[in-house]
Amino acid sequence: MNPDSLKREAAARAVDLVEPGMRLGLGTGSTAKHFVALLGERVRAGLDVIGVPTSEATRADAEAAGIRMSTLEETPALDLTVDGADEIAPDLSAIKGGGGALLREKIVAAASARMVVIADESKWVETLGRFPLPVEVVPFGVAPTTIAVEAAAVAAGCAGRAVLRRTREGHAFVTDGGHLILDLALGRIPDPAALAERLAAVPGVVEHGLFIGLVRTAILAGSAGIRIETARAVRG
Ligand SMILES: O=C(CO)[C@H](O)[C@H](O)COP(=O)(O)O
Incomplete structure:
Protein backbone atom coordinates (compact mmCIF):
# COMPACT_ATOMS: atom_id res chain seq x y z
CA MET A 1 0.00 0.00 0.00
CA GLU A 126 12.49 5.77 18.71
CA THR A 127 13.86 9.28 19.35
CA LEU A 128 12.54 12.58 17.99
CA GLY A 129 14.74 14.79 15.87
CA ARG A 130 15.39 13.26 12.48
CA PHE A 131 12.70 15.60 11.13
CA PRO A 132 13.90 19.22 11.44
CA LEU A 133 12.00 20.85 14.30
CA PRO A 134 9.81 23.76 13.11
CA VAL A 135 10.06 26.86 15.29
CA GLU A 136 7.64 29.71 14.61
CA VAL A 137 9.17 33.17 15.12
CA VAL A 138 8.14 36.77 14.62
CA PRO A 139 9.76 38.48 11.61
CA PHE A 140 11.27 41.27 13.72
CA GLY A 141 14.84 40.40 14.68
CA VAL A 142 14.86 37.04 12.95
CA ALA A 143 18.69 37.03 12.72
CA PRO A 144 19.36 37.25 16.49
CA THR A 145 16.37 34.97 17.13
CA THR A 146 17.97 32.35 14.85
CA ILE A 147 21.24 32.56 16.80
CA ALA A 148 19.35 32.27 20.10
CA VAL A 149 17.36 29.26 18.85
CA GLU A 150 20.60 27.47 17.89
CA ALA A 151 22.07 28.34 21.31
CA ALA A 152 18.94 26.99 23.03
CA ALA A 153 19.46 23.68 21.25
CA VAL A 154 23.09 23.49 22.40
CA ALA A 155 22.00 24.23 25.98
CA ALA A 156 19.48 21.39 25.73
CA GLY A 157 22.15 18.90 24.68
CA CYS A 158 21.71 18.93 20.92
CA ALA A 159 23.11 21.07 18.15
CA GLY A 160 22.23 22.02 14.62
CA ARG A 161 21.42 24.80 12.21
CA ALA A 162 18.19 26.74 12.18
CA VAL A 163 17.24 27.56 8.59
CA LEU A 164 14.55 29.99 7.52
CA ARG A 165 11.81 28.08 5.70
CA ARG A 166 11.23 29.25 2.15
CA THR A 167 8.56 28.61 -0.45
CA ARG A 168 9.37 26.87 -3.73
CA GLU A 169 9.61 30.33 -5.28
CA GLY A 170 12.29 31.28 -2.75
CA HIS A 171 10.20 33.67 -0.63
CA ALA A 172 10.14 33.38 3.15
CA PHE A 173 7.29 31.05 4.16
CA VAL A 174 4.70 33.03 6.14
CA THR A 175 2.32 31.25 8.51
CA ASP A 176 -1.41 31.92 8.87
CA GLY A 177 -0.46 34.08 11.87
CA GLY A 178 1.98 36.20 9.82
CA HIS A 179 5.09 34.64 11.37
CA LEU A 180 8.17 32.90 9.94
CA ILE A 181 9.39 29.34 10.46
CA LEU A 182 12.91 28.25 11.35
CA ASP A 183 13.58 24.56 10.68
CA LEU A 184 16.02 23.37 13.31
CA ALA A 185 17.95 20.34 12.02
CA LEU A 186 19.15 18.42 15.07
CA GLY A 187 19.26 14.79 14.00
CA ARG A 188 18.38 13.64 17.51
CA ILE A 189 16.70 15.34 20.47
CA PRO A 190 17.87 13.56 23.63
CA ASP A 191 15.67 15.60 26.00
CA PRO A 192 12.62 17.08 24.22
CA ALA A 193 11.21 18.62 27.40
CA ALA A 194 14.46 20.50 28.09
CA LEU A 195 14.59 21.75 24.50
CA ALA A 196 10.94 22.82 24.65
CA GLU A 197 11.61 24.85 27.77
CA ARG A 198 14.72 26.49 26.31
CA LEU A 199 12.99 27.39 23.04
CA ALA A 200 9.94 28.81 24.79
CA ALA A 201 12.25 31.20 26.67
CA VAL A 202 13.78 32.73 23.52
CA PRO A 203 12.40 36.21 22.78
CA GLY A 204 10.87 36.18 19.31
CA VAL A 205 9.87 32.51 19.42
CA VAL A 206 6.10 32.27 19.16
CA GLU A 207 5.84 28.47 19.40
CA HIS A 208 7.78 25.32 18.59
CA GLY A 209 6.70 22.05 17.07
CA LEU A 210 7.39 19.81 20.07
CA PHE A 211 4.06 18.42 21.27
O1 LIG B 1 2.08 19.40 11.55
C1 LIG B 1 1.55 19.40 10.48
C2 LIG B 1 1.20 20.63 9.75
O2 LIG B 1 1.70 21.77 10.40
C3 LIG B 1 1.19 18.11 9.83
O3 LIG B 1 0.27 17.46 10.63
C4 LIG B 1 2.42 17.29 9.65
O4 LIG B 1 3.34 18.04 8.88
C5 LIG B 1 2.11 15.96 8.95
O5 LIG B 1 1.71 16.21 7.65
P1 LIG B 1 1.29 15.04 6.66
O6 LIG B 1 0.05 14.44 7.19
O7 LIG B 1 1.09 15.76 5.35
O8 LIG B 1 2.42 14.06 6.59
Missing part, protein backbone atom coordinates in the same frame (compact mmCIF):
# COMPACT_ATOMS: atom_id res chain seq x y z
CA ASN A 2 1.40 3.44 -0.86
CA PRO A 3 1.90 6.06 1.90
CA ASP A 4 -1.16 8.05 0.85
CA SER A 5 -3.42 5.00 1.11
CA LEU A 6 -1.97 4.31 4.57
CA LYS A 7 -2.72 7.90 5.61
CA ARG A 8 -6.31 7.41 4.47
CA GLU A 9 -6.56 4.14 6.44
CA ALA A 10 -5.43 5.90 9.62
CA ALA A 11 -7.87 8.74 8.97
CA ALA A 12 -10.73 6.31 8.42
CA ARG A 13 -10.05 4.68 11.78
CA ALA A 14 -10.11 8.09 13.48
CA VAL A 15 -13.47 8.95 11.92
CA ASP A 16 -14.87 5.96 13.84
CA LEU A 17 -14.05 7.84 17.08
CA VAL A 18 -16.37 10.71 16.17
CA GLU A 19 -19.73 10.78 17.94
CA PRO A 20 -22.79 12.91 17.18
CA GLY A 21 -22.62 16.38 18.69
CA MET A 22 -18.84 16.40 19.09
CA ARG A 23 -16.82 19.59 18.87
CA LEU A 24 -13.80 18.68 16.77
CA GLY A 25 -10.39 20.19 16.17
CA LEU A 26 -9.44 19.61 12.55
CA GLY A 27 -5.73 19.21 11.83
CA THR A 28 -3.60 20.28 8.90
CA GLY A 29 -1.58 18.32 6.34
CA SER A 30 -2.15 15.50 3.90
CA THR A 31 -3.28 12.95 6.52
CA ALA A 32 -5.64 15.38 8.25
CA LYS A 33 -6.99 16.26 4.81
CA HIS A 34 -8.14 12.65 4.42
CA PHE A 35 -9.83 12.86 7.83
CA VAL A 36 -11.70 16.01 6.81
CA ALA A 37 -12.83 14.44 3.55
CA LEU A 38 -14.05 11.25 5.26
CA LEU A 39 -15.73 13.23 8.03
CA GLY A 40 -17.46 15.28 5.37
CA GLU A 41 -18.94 12.09 3.92
CA ARG A 42 -20.43 11.24 7.35
CA VAL A 43 -21.73 14.78 7.79
CA ARG A 44 -23.45 14.69 4.42
CA ALA A 45 -25.01 11.39 5.54
CA GLY A 46 -26.48 13.15 8.61
CA LEU A 47 -23.79 13.27 11.32
CA ASP A 48 -24.02 16.51 13.30
CA VAL A 49 -20.64 17.82 14.49
CA ILE A 50 -18.93 21.17 14.62
CA GLY A 51 -15.31 21.75 13.58
CA VAL A 52 -12.58 24.22 14.48
CA PRO A 53 -9.81 24.27 11.84
CA THR A 54 -6.08 24.56 12.57
CA SER A 55 -5.33 26.44 9.35
CA GLU A 56 -6.97 28.43 6.59
CA ALA A 57 -6.31 25.50 4.23
CA THR A 58 -8.23 23.14 6.50
CA ARG A 59 -11.03 25.68 6.92
CA ALA A 60 -11.44 25.77 3.13
CA ASP A 61 -11.41 21.95 2.87
CA ALA A 62 -13.87 21.51 5.74
CA GLU A 63 -16.26 24.12 4.40
CA ALA A 64 -16.14 22.48 0.97
CA ALA A 65 -16.87 19.12 2.63
CA GLY A 66 -19.99 20.58 4.26
CA ILE A 67 -18.73 20.48 7.86
CA ARG A 68 -20.26 23.14 10.13
CA MET A 69 -17.43 25.42 11.23
CA SER A 70 -16.77 27.34 14.40
CA THR A 71 -13.94 29.25 16.07
CA LEU A 72 -12.23 28.90 19.43
CA GLU A 73 -13.90 32.16 20.43
CA GLU A 74 -17.35 30.61 19.93
CA THR A 75 -16.32 27.09 20.97
CA PRO A 76 -13.40 27.30 23.42
CA ALA A 77 -13.57 23.68 24.62
CA LEU A 78 -13.30 20.83 22.13
CA ASP A 79 -13.98 17.12 22.60
CA LEU A 80 -11.49 15.68 20.13
CA THR A 81 -8.75 16.91 17.82
CA VAL A 82 -7.50 14.71 15.01
CA ASP A 83 -4.25 15.79 13.38
CA GLY A 84 -1.22 14.44 11.57
CA ALA A 85 2.38 14.52 12.79
CA ASP A 86 5.89 14.59 11.38
CA GLU A 87 7.32 12.28 14.02
CA ILE A 88 5.86 10.36 16.96
CA ALA A 89 7.95 8.75 19.71
CA PRO A 90 6.95 5.86 22.01
CA ASP A 91 5.92 8.25 24.82
CA LEU A 92 3.65 9.92 22.20
CA SER A 93 5.65 13.12 22.20
CA ALA A 94 5.61 14.42 18.64
CA ILE A 95 7.09 16.86 16.18
CA LYS A 96 4.55 18.87 14.22
CA GLY A 97 4.69 21.87 11.94
CA GLY A 98 5.91 20.41 8.68
CA GLY A 99 2.93 22.12 7.11
CA GLY A 100 3.60 25.34 9.00
CA ALA A 101 0.43 25.23 11.12
CA LEU A 102 2.02 24.31 14.46
CA LEU A 103 0.86 27.37 16.40
CA ARG A 104 -2.85 26.94 15.68
CA GLU A 105 -2.44 23.16 15.92
CA LYS A 106 -1.04 23.44 19.42
CA ILE A 107 -3.67 25.93 20.58
CA VAL A 108 -6.46 23.73 19.23
CA ALA A 109 -4.91 20.56 20.72
CA ALA A 110 -4.55 22.22 24.12
CA ALA A 111 -8.24 23.23 23.99
CA SER A 112 -9.25 19.61 23.35
CA ALA A 113 -10.10 16.91 25.86
CA ARG A 114 -8.35 14.41 23.59
CA MET A 115 -5.82 14.64 20.77
CA VAL A 116 -5.49 11.76 18.34
CA VAL A 117 -2.62 11.70 15.87
CA ILE A 118 -3.04 9.85 12.60
CA ALA A 119 -0.08 8.83 10.48
CA ASP A 120 1.52 6.21 8.34
CA GLU A 121 4.02 4.09 10.26
CA SER A 122 7.04 5.88 8.76
CA LYS A 123 6.38 8.69 11.28
CA TRP A 124 7.05 6.39 14.25
CA VAL A 125 10.58 6.93 15.64
CA ILE A 212 4.73 16.96 24.70
CA GLY A 213 1.93 15.52 26.85
CA LEU A 214 -0.73 16.47 24.32
CA VAL A 215 -1.20 13.36 22.20
CA ARG A 216 -3.43 10.77 23.84
CA THR A 217 -3.66 8.25 21.01
CA ALA A 218 -1.66 7.55 17.86
CA ILE A 219 -3.28 5.66 15.01
CA LEU A 220 -0.51 4.30 12.78
CA ALA A 221 -1.22 2.62 9.49
CA GLY A 222 1.33 0.20 8.08
CA SER A 223 1.52 -2.63 5.60
CA ALA A 224 0.59 -5.07 8.39
CA GLY A 225 -2.51 -3.06 9.32
CA ILE A 226 -3.47 -0.44 11.90
CA ARG A 227 -1.62 -0.10 15.19
CA ILE A 228 -3.00 2.01 18.02
CA GLU A 229 -0.68 3.44 20.65
CA THR A 230 -2.12 5.06 23.77
CA ALA A 231 -0.36 7.40 26.18
CA ARG A 232 -0.24 6.10 29.73
CA ALA A 233 -0.66 9.46 31.47
CA VAL A 234 -0.88 12.88 29.89
CA ARG A 235 -1.63 16.29 31.33
CA GLY A 236 -1.79 14.90 34.88
Whole structure:
Protein backbone atom coordinates (compact mmCIF):
# COMPACT_ATOMS: atom_id res chain seq x y z
CA MET A 1 0.00 0.00 0.00
CA ASN A 2 1.40 3.44 -0.86
CA PRO A 3 1.90 6.06 1.90
CA ASP A 4 -1.16 8.05 0.85
CA SER A 5 -3.42 5.00 1.11
CA LEU A 6 -1.97 4.31 4.57
CA LYS A 7 -2.72 7.90 5.61
CA ARG A 8 -6.31 7.41 4.47
CA GLU A 9 -6.56 4.14 6.44
CA ALA A 10 -5.43 5.90 9.62
CA ALA A 11 -7.87 8.74 8.97
CA ALA A 12 -10.73 6.31 8.42
CA ARG A 13 -10.05 4.68 11.78
CA ALA A 14 -10.11 8.09 13.48
CA VAL A 15 -13.47 8.95 11.92
CA ASP A 16 -14.87 5.96 13.84
CA LEU A 17 -14.05 7.84 17.08
CA VAL A 18 -16.37 10.71 16.17
CA GLU A 19 -19.73 10.78 17.94
CA PRO A 20 -22.79 12.91 17.18
CA GLY A 21 -22.62 16.38 18.69
CA MET A 22 -18.84 16.40 19.09
CA ARG A 23 -16.82 19.59 18.87
CA LEU A 24 -13.80 18.68 16.77
CA GLY A 25 -10.39 20.19 16.17
CA LEU A 26 -9.44 19.61 12.55
CA GLY A 27 -5.73 19.21 11.83
CA THR A 28 -3.60 20.28 8.90
CA GLY A 29 -1.58 18.32 6.34
CA SER A 30 -2.15 15.50 3.90
CA THR A 31 -3.28 12.95 6.52
CA ALA A 32 -5.64 15.38 8.25
CA LYS A 33 -6.99 16.26 4.81
CA HIS A 34 -8.14 12.65 4.42
CA PHE A 35 -9.83 12.86 7.83
CA VAL A 36 -11.70 16.01 6.81
CA ALA A 37 -12.83 14.44 3.55
CA LEU A 38 -14.05 11.25 5.26
CA LEU A 39 -15.73 13.23 8.03
CA GLY A 40 -17.46 15.28 5.37
CA GLU A 41 -18.94 12.09 3.92
CA ARG A 42 -20.43 11.24 7.35
CA VAL A 43 -21.73 14.78 7.79
CA ARG A 44 -23.45 14.69 4.42
CA ALA A 45 -25.01 11.39 5.54
CA GLY A 46 -26.48 13.15 8.61
CA LEU A 47 -23.79 13.27 11.32
CA ASP A 48 -24.02 16.51 13.30
CA VAL A 49 -20.64 17.82 14.49
CA ILE A 50 -18.93 21.17 14.62
CA GLY A 51 -15.31 21.75 13.58
CA VAL A 52 -12.58 24.22 14.48
CA PRO A 53 -9.81 24.27 11.84
CA THR A 54 -6.08 24.56 12.57
CA SER A 55 -5.33 26.44 9.35
CA GLU A 56 -6.97 28.43 6.59
CA ALA A 57 -6.31 25.50 4.23
CA THR A 58 -8.23 23.14 6.50
CA ARG A 59 -11.03 25.68 6.92
CA ALA A 60 -11.44 25.77 3.13
CA ASP A 61 -11.41 21.95 2.87
CA ALA A 62 -13.87 21.51 5.74
CA GLU A 63 -16.26 24.12 4.40
CA ALA A 64 -16.14 22.48 0.97
CA ALA A 65 -16.87 19.12 2.63
CA GLY A 66 -19.99 20.58 4.26
CA ILE A 67 -18.73 20.48 7.86
CA ARG A 68 -20.26 23.14 10.13
CA MET A 69 -17.43 25.42 11.23
CA SER A 70 -16.77 27.34 14.40
CA THR A 71 -13.94 29.25 16.07
CA LEU A 72 -12.23 28.90 19.43
CA GLU A 73 -13.90 32.16 20.43
CA GLU A 74 -17.35 30.61 19.93
CA THR A 75 -16.32 27.09 20.97
CA PRO A 76 -13.40 27.30 23.42
CA ALA A 77 -13.57 23.68 24.62
CA LEU A 78 -13.30 20.83 22.13
CA ASP A 79 -13.98 17.12 22.60
CA LEU A 80 -11.49 15.68 20.13
CA THR A 81 -8.75 16.91 17.82
CA VAL A 82 -7.50 14.71 15.01
CA ASP A 83 -4.25 15.79 13.38
CA GLY A 84 -1.22 14.44 11.57
CA ALA A 85 2.38 14.52 12.79
CA ASP A 86 5.89 14.59 11.38
CA GLU A 87 7.32 12.28 14.02
CA ILE A 88 5.86 10.36 16.96
CA ALA A 89 7.95 8.75 19.71
CA PRO A 90 6.95 5.86 22.01
CA ASP A 91 5.92 8.25 24.82
CA LEU A 92 3.65 9.92 22.20
CA SER A 93 5.65 13.12 22.20
CA ALA A 94 5.61 14.42 18.64
CA ILE A 95 7.09 16.86 16.18
CA LYS A 96 4.55 18.87 14.22
CA GLY A 97 4.69 21.87 11.94
CA GLY A 98 5.91 20.41 8.68
CA GLY A 99 2.93 22.12 7.11
CA GLY A 100 3.60 25.34 9.00
CA ALA A 101 0.43 25.23 11.12
CA LEU A 102 2.02 24.31 14.46
CA LEU A 103 0.86 27.37 16.40
CA ARG A 104 -2.85 26.94 15.68
CA GLU A 105 -2.44 23.16 15.92
CA LYS A 106 -1.04 23.44 19.42
CA ILE A 107 -3.67 25.93 20.58
CA VAL A 108 -6.46 23.73 19.23
CA ALA A 109 -4.91 20.56 20.72
CA ALA A 110 -4.55 22.22 24.12
CA ALA A 111 -8.24 23.23 23.99
CA SER A 112 -9.25 19.61 23.35
CA ALA A 113 -10.10 16.91 25.86
CA ARG A 114 -8.35 14.41 23.59
CA MET A 115 -5.82 14.64 20.77
CA VAL A 116 -5.49 11.76 18.34
CA VAL A 117 -2.62 11.70 15.87
CA ILE A 118 -3.04 9.85 12.60
CA ALA A 119 -0.08 8.83 10.48
CA ASP A 120 1.52 6.21 8.34
CA GLU A 121 4.02 4.09 10.26
CA SER A 122 7.04 5.88 8.76
CA LYS A 123 6.38 8.69 11.28
CA TRP A 124 7.05 6.39 14.25
CA VAL A 125 10.58 6.93 15.64
CA GLU A 126 12.49 5.77 18.71
CA THR A 127 13.86 9.28 19.35
CA LEU A 128 12.54 12.58 17.99
CA GLY A 129 14.74 14.79 15.87
CA ARG A 130 15.39 13.26 12.48
CA PHE A 131 12.70 15.60 11.13
CA PRO A 132 13.90 19.22 11.44
CA LEU A 133 12.00 20.85 14.30
CA PRO A 134 9.81 23.76 13.11
CA VAL A 135 10.06 26.86 15.29
CA GLU A 136 7.64 29.71 14.61
CA VAL A 137 9.17 33.17 15.12
CA VAL A 138 8.14 36.77 14.62
CA PRO A 139 9.76 38.48 11.61
CA PHE A 140 11.27 41.27 13.72
CA GLY A 141 14.84 40.40 14.68
CA VAL A 142 14.86 37.04 12.95
CA ALA A 143 18.69 37.03 12.72
CA PRO A 144 19.36 37.25 16.49
CA THR A 145 16.37 34.97 17.13
CA THR A 146 17.97 32.35 14.85
CA ILE A 147 21.24 32.56 16.80
CA ALA A 148 19.35 32.27 20.10
CA VAL A 149 17.36 29.26 18.85
CA GLU A 150 20.60 27.47 17.89
CA ALA A 151 22.07 28.34 21.31
CA ALA A 152 18.94 26.99 23.03
CA ALA A 153 19.46 23.68 21.25
CA VAL A 154 23.09 23.49 22.40
CA ALA A 155 22.00 24.23 25.98
CA ALA A 156 19.48 21.39 25.73
CA GLY A 157 22.15 18.90 24.68
CA CYS A 158 21.71 18.93 20.92
CA ALA A 159 23.11 21.07 18.15
CA GLY A 160 22.23 22.02 14.62
CA ARG A 161 21.42 24.80 12.21
CA ALA A 162 18.19 26.74 12.18
CA VAL A 163 17.24 27.56 8.59
CA LEU A 164 14.55 29.99 7.52
CA ARG A 165 11.81 28.08 5.70
CA ARG A 166 11.23 29.25 2.15
CA THR A 167 8.56 28.61 -0.45
CA ARG A 168 9.37 26.87 -3.73
CA GLU A 169 9.61 30.33 -5.28
CA GLY A 170 12.29 31.28 -2.75
CA HIS A 171 10.20 33.67 -0.63
CA ALA A 172 10.14 33.38 3.15
CA PHE A 173 7.29 31.05 4.16
CA VAL A 174 4.70 33.03 6.14
CA THR A 175 2.32 31.25 8.51
CA ASP A 176 -1.41 31.92 8.87
CA GLY A 177 -0.46 34.08 11.87
CA GLY A 178 1.98 36.20 9.82
CA HIS A 179 5.09 34.64 11.37
CA LEU A 180 8.17 32.90 9.94
CA ILE A 181 9.39 29.34 10.46
CA LEU A 182 12.91 28.25 11.35
CA ASP A 183 13.58 24.56 10.68
CA LEU A 184 16.02 23.37 13.31
CA ALA A 185 17.95 20.34 12.02
CA LEU A 186 19.15 18.42 15.07
CA GLY A 187 19.26 14.79 14.00
CA ARG A 188 18.38 13.64 17.51
CA ILE A 189 16.70 15.34 20.47
CA PRO A 190 17.87 13.56 23.63
CA ASP A 191 15.67 15.60 26.00
CA PRO A 192 12.62 17.08 24.22
CA ALA A 193 11.21 18.62 27.40
CA ALA A 194 14.46 20.50 28.09
CA LEU A 195 14.59 21.75 24.50
CA ALA A 196 10.94 22.82 24.65
CA GLU A 197 11.61 24.85 27.77
CA ARG A 198 14.72 26.49 26.31
CA LEU A 199 12.99 27.39 23.04
CA ALA A 200 9.94 28.81 24.79
CA ALA A 201 12.25 31.20 26.67
CA VAL A 202 13.78 32.73 23.52
CA PRO A 203 12.40 36.21 22.78
CA GLY A 204 10.87 36.18 19.31
CA VAL A 205 9.87 32.51 19.42
CA VAL A 206 6.10 32.27 19.16
CA GLU A 207 5.84 28.47 19.40
CA HIS A 208 7.78 25.32 18.59
CA GLY A 209 6.70 22.05 17.07
CA LEU A 210 7.39 19.81 20.07
CA PHE A 211 4.06 18.42 21.27
CA ILE A 212 4.73 16.96 24.70
CA GLY A 213 1.93 15.52 26.85
CA LEU A 214 -0.73 16.47 24.32
CA VAL A 215 -1.20 13.36 22.20
CA ARG A 216 -3.43 10.77 23.84
CA THR A 217 -3.66 8.25 21.01
CA ALA A 218 -1.66 7.55 17.86
CA ILE A 219 -3.28 5.66 15.01
CA LEU A 220 -0.51 4.30 12.78
CA ALA A 221 -1.22 2.62 9.49
CA GLY A 222 1.33 0.20 8.08
CA SER A 223 1.52 -2.63 5.60
CA ALA A 224 0.59 -5.07 8.39
CA GLY A 225 -2.51 -3.06 9.32
CA ILE A 226 -3.47 -0.44 11.90
CA ARG A 227 -1.62 -0.10 15.19
CA ILE A 228 -3.00 2.01 18.02
CA GLU A 229 -0.68 3.44 20.65
CA THR A 230 -2.12 5.06 23.77
CA ALA A 231 -0.36 7.40 26.18
CA ARG A 232 -0.24 6.10 29.73
CA ALA A 233 -0.66 9.46 31.47
CA VAL A 234 -0.88 12.88 29.89
CA ARG A 235 -1.63 16.29 31.33
CA GLY A 236 -1.79 14.90 34.88
O1 LIG B 1 2.08 19.40 11.55
C1 LIG B 1 1.55 19.40 10.48
C2 LIG B 1 1.20 20.63 9.75
O2 LIG B 1 1.70 21.77 10.40
C3 LIG B 1 1.19 18.11 9.83
O3 LIG B 1 0.27 17.46 10.63
C4 LIG B 1 2.42 17.29 9.65
O4 LIG B 1 3.34 18.04 8.88
C5 LIG B 1 2.11 15.96 8.95
O5 LIG B 1 1.71 16.21 7.65
P1 LIG B 1 1.29 15.04 6.66
O6 LIG B 1 0.05 14.44 7.19
O7 LIG B 1 1.09 15.76 5.35
O8 LIG B 1 2.42 14.06 6.59
